[in-house]
Amino acid sequence: MNAEFEKLKVVTKYELLKQVRRRRFYGALILVVIAEALAIALYKGLNIPEALPIPIPDSPKLFALFVAGMGSSVAVLAAVFFAGDSIASEFERKTGYILFPNPVKRSTLVVGKYAACFIVTAVVLVSAYALASAALVGMYRQLPVEVLGSLGLALLLGCSILGLAFLFSSLLKGGMGATIATLLLFMLIFPIIRMGLTYSGREPWFTLDYAADSVSSVYGIPFAEMWQGPMGGMALMTPDPTTSLFVMLAYFVAPFVMSIWITKRREML
Amino acid sequence: MKEAIVIENLSKRYNDFLALDNLSLEVRRNEDVALVGPNGAGKTTALKVLCGLLRPSSGTAYINGVNVVEERERAISKVGAVVETPEFYPFLTPNETLSYLGRLRGMRGRGLKSRIDEVLKLVKLDGWSNVRIEKFSRGMKQRLVLAQSLLHDPPILILDEPTLGLDPRGMAEMRETLKKAREEKTVFFASHLLAEVTQVCDRVALIDHGRLLVYDSIARLKKKYRTSLEGVYLKLTEGAT
Numbered sequence: 001m002n003a004e005f006e007k008l009k010v011v012t013k014y015e016l017l018k019q020v021r022r023r024r025f026y027g028a029l030i031l032v033v034i035a036e037a038l039a040i041a042l043y044k045g046l047n048i049p050e051a052l053p054i055p056i057p058d059s060p061k062l063f064a065l066f067v068a069g070m071g072s073s074v075a076v077l078a079a080v081f082f083a084g085d086s087i088a089s090e091f092e093r094k095t096g097y098i099l100f101p102n103p104v105k106r107s108t109l110v111v112g113k114y115a116a117c118f119i120v121t122a123v124v125l126v127s128a129y130a131l132a133s134a135a136l137v138g139m140y141r142q143l144p145v146e147v148l149g150s151l152g153l154a155l156l157l158g159c160s161i162l163g164l165a166f167l168f169s170s171l172l173k174g175g176m177g178a179t180i181a182t183l184l185l186f187m188l189i190f191p192i193i194r195m196g197l198t199y200s201g202r203e204p205w206f207t208l209d210y211a212a213d214s215v216s217s218v219y220g221i222p223f224a225e226m227w228q229g230p231m232g233g234m235a236l237m238t239p240d241p242t243t244s245l246f247v248m249l250a251y252f253v254a255p256f257v258m259s260i261w262i263t264k265r266r267e268m269l
Numbered sequence: 270m271k272e273a274i275v276i277e278n279l280s281k282r283y284n285d286f287l288a289l290d291n292l293s294l295e296v297r298r299n300e301d302v303a304l305v306g307p308n309g310a311g312k313t314t315a316l317k318v319l320c321g322l323l324r325p326s327s328g329t330a331y332i333n334g335v336n337v338v339e340e341r342e343r344a345i346s347k348v349g350a351v352v353e354t355p356e357f358y359p360f361l362t363p364n365e366t367l368s369y370l371g372r373l374r375g376m377r378g379r380g381l382k383s384r385i386d387e388v389l390k391l392v393k394l395d396g397w398s399n400v401r402i403e404k405f406s407r408g409m410k411q412r413l414v415l416a417q418s419l420l421h422d423p424p425i426l427i428l429d430e431p432t433l434g435l436d437p438r439g440m441a442e443m444r445e446t447l448k449k450a451r452e453e454k455t456v457f458f459a460s461h462l463l464a465e466v467t468q469v470c471d472r473v474a475l476i477d478h479g480r481l482l483v484y485d486s487i488a489r490l491k492k493k494y495r496t497s498l499e500g501v502y503l504k505l506t507e508g509a510t
Contacts, residue, residue, distance in 0.1 A: 007373055010369065010373055011373070014361070017361065017365065018360055018361065021361070022360060093356050094354065094355050094356045095355065095356050095357065096355075097322070097354075097355030097356075098356070098357060098370070098414070098417060100321070100322055101320040101321065101345055101348070101350040101352065102345070102370060102373045103342040103343065103345055103346040103374060104342065104373050267324060268317065268322035268323065268352075269283075269323070
């Protein structure tokens, strides 16, 4: 057990080294800086509080909702960027012929890879929230405690997306396929389910994209009502952060456990 | 147990294709055995099962008496393997890659570092130890493949076409390395190159369609069939096809 834990640390360390050596890590960090700067510029330049369908007074929480609220998108993109090819590439690019004939359990390899992906996703997310927090303190001399809650939920969302990406990566032949499948699930399949349920007046609490909105709903601002105008009543529901936390936890645990099970059984053909 | 490798009634089926058909053979400790046969004979499949990369459809295999199917990690802990034409992580250097693999095998500190230097020197990559592998040619990667298989000084080497992708000098150097290794290790290797087989091994297991056709010493086979190893190969595989 202890020896396997030592191996887990080794796998995590070198997987992390691989991740930070890739251009996509720095690309993700640059994208985050650009996105944050753009969000701040738009918030101020377009005077968002006044421009809302139902105008509300400017406040640090509204600013945080608008600027740090993109945490869910950052979590999704970062997780998919780093995790899509984690397992699939070992088979697709034949690196598994070097890694797998070693006395280390496949489950240890998957957990180590996951830990490394989570660390780089967390670095990108924390960078985004750090920039938003710096802007908050600079403009309002305040840092609402909800920012931390939002970050916590965004990190959990990252865990869920990583879990899904790992599941697809263990199932599919290629890393690109796993990346696309994860994005399609989150950006197409879940929204379709959500749309159908919302139109029929049912709360889509179990869909991951709805639960992801808790990253914003944690600020306690009724944003669904605020932005209802152009959506024709589509976004009338706001997710409960506590329910969403458990939903995201389930989307993390179930796919991740399945990905370990599949990888253990997958043959290196 | 005298046998380093035991393959027992091993069969492997890929959908309708039977890659291994009840294959059985034993390799004694410090013996050097070549697994030869035509393309698609089942050589790589057999080696993959031994390395725990494939699960057999039936039968089993043992390394140093440990069941590969049931205790994969323990069975392959004393094995150095080269399977197919593997790739390395392009963003890592040979030093980092070997350090990663060595640490997975429980090697640490100065011992690991000096062993890495030693094997990189052995495969003539010592001048490239800190260059990212993405800059390497196929031949250089193949040298590194051999280096990782020797890193933990395993008593058993399982090698699949180890000279593939090497230039003539590289092939000659690789054979020399294997000849040195065979003095103290069990070498079980698959190859198409019969001249290479003759230089590196004492015994040959010839398989076709996943079945064992003959398993004997090269000298005895030559004597029995009154021809070269190539002649034996052509004669036996012709009958089997």
